[in-house]
Amino acid sequence: MPNPSDSDHTIAFPILIGDIGGTNARFAILTDAYAEPKEFPVLATADFETIDLAIQTGVLDKTSLQPRSAILAVAGPIKDNEIDLTNCDWVIKPEALIRELGFEDVIVINDFEAQALAAASLGQEHLEKVGGGEVRPASSRVVVGPGTGLGVAGLVHARHTWFPVPGEGGHVDIGPRTPRDLELFPLYDTIGGRVSAEQLLCGRGLMNIYRAVCKAGKIKESATSPAEVTAAWSAGSDPAAVEAIELFVTYLGRVAGDLALIFMARGGVYLAGGIVQKIIPALNQPRFREAFEDKAPHNEILENIPTFVITHPLAALHGLAAYARTPVRFGVSTKGSRWKA
Numbered sequence: 001m002p003n004p005s006d007s008d009h010t011i012a013f014p015i016l017i018g019d020i021g022g023t024n025a026r027f028a029i030l031t032d033a034y035a036e037p038k039e040f041p042v043l044a045t046a047d048f049e050t051i052d053l054a055i056q057t058g059v060l061d062k063t064s065l066q067p068r069s070a071i072l073a074v075a076g077p078i079k080d081n082e083i084d085l086t087n088c089d090w091v092i093k094p095e096a097l098i099r100e101l102g103f104e105d106v107i108v109i110n111d112f113e114a115q116a117l118a119a120a121s122l123g124q125e126h127l128e129k130v131g132g133g134e135v136r137p138a139s140s141r142v143v144v145g146p147g148t149g150l151g152v153a154g155l156v157h158a159r160h161t162w163f164p165v166p167g168e169g170g171h172v173d174i175g176p177r178t179p180r181d182l183e184l185f186p187l188y189d190t191i192g193g194r195v196s197a198e199q200l201l202c203g204r205g206l207m208n209i210y211r212a213v214c215k216a217g218k219i220k221e222s223a224t225s226p227a228e229v230t231a232a233w234s235a236g237s238d239p240a241a242v243e244a245i246e247l248f249v250t251y252l253g254r255v256a257g258d259l260a261l262i263f264m265a266r267g268g269v270y271l272a273g274g275i276v277q278k279i280i281p282a283l284n285q286p287r288f289r290e291a292f293e294d295k296a297p298h299n300e301i302l303e304n305i306p307t308f309v310i311t312h313p314l315a316a317l318h319g320l321a322a323y324a325r326t327p328v329r330f331g332v333s334t335k336g337s338r339w340k341a
């Protein structure tokens with residue numbers, strides 16, 4: 001049974017931290033609050049039948065350290081004793097991890113909650129600023145990450161503590177705003193009859209935009225994957241790919257601006273995930289910030305909110321490590337998501 005309370009703020013070292021994505025799982029062990037995490041090679045989730053096997057083979061067999069606790073960030077709803085991951089076949093069974101792998105304490109959190117912890121703890125060297133505005137240190141922040149899906153989390157500062165606010169913000173509606181949008185929106189694939197932000201702002205979403213641009217211009221599609229669209233944009237070899245990336249950053253600016261308004265994120269908006277790291281020059285063109293700031297009557301608020309690309313390659317693990325070192329700094333709720341031996 002998951003522990004019903006979240007009043008216990010001690011997590012015993014060594015602590016295994018893990019970021020379990022749809023495609024990749026990344027693990028590290030923290031031996032104490034001061035040491036750098038010992039990282040292990042990134043594992044492809046498809047290579048292991050279960051997470052237990054991945055932890056045993058990819059981590060425990062490679063070290064003499066026996067972690068006492070585990071903190072795992074996962075994409076998927078955390079409920080019950082069996083946690084189904086959204087984009088891969090693994091099912092996390094914390095009680096089995098305790099029984100079979102010798103953990104005393106297992107905490108499972110949402111993957112974007114981990115990204116929010118990263119946004120609270122990453123230094124300037126892991127952030128690339130896009131546009132103007134300055135961070136107000138104790139103000140709310142927002143993390144938006146186009147990846148396999150569109151992840152969103154808020155980060156609220158109160159009582160000297162950072163509270164991550166996980167949610168399903170990637171599924172908000174996005175509507176047409178320009179004459180070009182009015183041509184393209186009817187061509188976008190919908191979900192349940194609507195264009196949600198995630199329909200446009202993730203790997204699959206980039207393809208959705210690309211296909212619509214090709215269809216509108218009666219152009220033959222040449223790119224067949226998001227990576228091919230960004231490669232063709234970067235090389236300037238396919239005008240449809242160039243427009244698709246321009247629209248992608250415009251829509252990202254629009255949604256990021258909305259989220260900044262919702263959280264009054266004067267502490268900044270942090271763009272996470274693999275895709276944004278590949279399109280930083282496009283984000284630096286004026287259209288991303290123009291869309292972000294185009295929020296009458298509140299343009300001025302948005303002009304003063306900074307936006308950053310998170311460039312740390314293992315940002316979620318970094319966030320988990322910060323939490324593992326000093327859990328009291330973060331108001332992470334473990335109610336119903338913590339299991340003890």
Ligand SMILES: Nc1ncnc2c1ncn2[C@@H]1O[C@H](COP(=O)(O)OP(=O)(O)OP(=O)(O)O)[C@@H](O)[C@H]1O
Binds near residue numbers: 023273
């Ligand atoms: N070069 C690229 N340009 C644009 N999109 C890409 C590129 N390479 C991969 N993608 C797309 O990025 C998405 C994956 O995003 P990301 O790397 O952030 O992973 P994730 O959702 O966090 O999951 P995981 O951690 O398991 O990889 C996929 O849709 C993929 O097609």
